[in-house]
Amino acid sequence: MSRIDDDDDLGVVGYLLIKKVVIDAANTISSPITYGFPAITGFLGSFHSMSRKMAQDDELSDVSLGGVLLACHDCQPQMYRPNSYNNYTFNQTRNPIKKDGKTASIIEEGKCRLNMTFVVEVLAESKLTPELQATAMQKTEQWIQQQRMAGGSVRGLARFEPVQFFETDDISAVIPQLLPAFVLMDAQEEFTQIIDEVQADNPDATPLDALIDVCALHHIPKLQKNGDTKWSTISRKTGHGWLVPMPVGYQGISDLFDAGTMQNVRNPEYPSQYVEAIYSLGKWVYPQRLNSIGGDNDIANAFWRYHYDAEQNLYLVTQQHDF
Structure with missing residues (x-):
């Protein structure tokens, strides 16, 4: 915001x-x-x-x-x-038991x-x-x-x-x-690079496949000259820092309903809309790396804000200033 x-x-x-x-x-x-x-x-x-x-x-x-x-x-x-x-x-x-003495659902x-x-x-x-x-x-x-x-x-x-x-x-x-x-x-830039890498290996892969691949460890066997098998472990996020999948907002999947139209909403005095979560990648960074004033790691770029795009029905949290 x-x-x-x-x-x-x-x-x-x-x-x-x-x-x-x-x-x-x-x-x-x-x-x-x-x-x-x-x-x-x-x-x-x-x-x-x-x-x-x-x-x-x-x-x-x-x-x-x-x-x-x-x-x-x-x-x-x-x-x-x-x-x-x-x-x-x-x-x-x-949870407390119900009036009939049975355990309430958790x-x-x-x-x-x-x-x-x-x-x-x-x-x-x-x-x-x-x-x-x-x-x-x-x-x-x-x-x-x-x-x-x-x-x-x-x-x-x-x-x-x-x-x-x-x-x-x-x-x-x-x-x-x-x-x-x-x-x-x-870590949107890193996510874009990883999507390109995944789709280079598999043209049918989707961004969701790339997101799941970030969370996976690939164990690859390699046969040695002496006949033994040596296992190596690789990850898509190697070299990109400490990446974590995270939600970054919501995408509207229905029309925007007038206030009071949708039932059982938390704030019926405001317009309401059905949405689904949008995912991206975040990155945990040492505070010392925020010293580069004017660069990509400028501390001024570390603040999360709300962003609303009415045309695309997007409700986002972002560190980007311009869209």
Whole structure:
């Protein structure tokens, strides 16, 4: 999201750094076919909600929040397997029994524990005064502990200076604050290269085949001169970095229905549409690699934003500025 509202007069006047946010029971099922790190929309939605609170605050009504940088210190999916030969299963909660005394059905859900640091763009018409900066930090620290993050509950923040404000010219000073962690970056270019490689081997392969191939390990036997067999393991993502499949938004698959037309929707006051998930590749990057100002790894390109394409019915999260 370049900004929460449509006011073109707003620009980035600084950044809020929120350090070591401990999130318990976050949703680790990021899409119908992926799990592990939560979906990006789970974090952007939380900061969107925080931006709406700013709009209703007397002191911060002229301030809103924009793109979000995600730095993960630790991610622990809550899984279990009895031995090394079994499949992992998610740890499930025990639901209360029904009125007839029978056990209620349990819908499969996965949870994880996270330790995250966020850097959020602060948008306004002019630079914030030191008093407004202090107010934004104080209220952000309060709000983030009062709301859900990716479906989980915030259990704590860093002990010292949990929320800091940085001017736009001091963005490089944010990088040391992210260590040790990995920053989630878009890997669309790497995905395009992998699709070309897969289709060169198999012209009938689809981008979905390439996405699945990224997750696979290919064990290839090779006969040695002495008659022994030596096995080698190769992967499509070798040389491309730490790639991970992830959902990047939704594609509309039906007409857009007027508000109140579709039944059982969460927000009936808004137009609704049936959608399906869109997948791409993400890449975990060391914060030190974000030092190349003006390059592909410029930290300014690490912020995730909403993007809506009405013609293509696309609801995306992206780090790209132009389409």
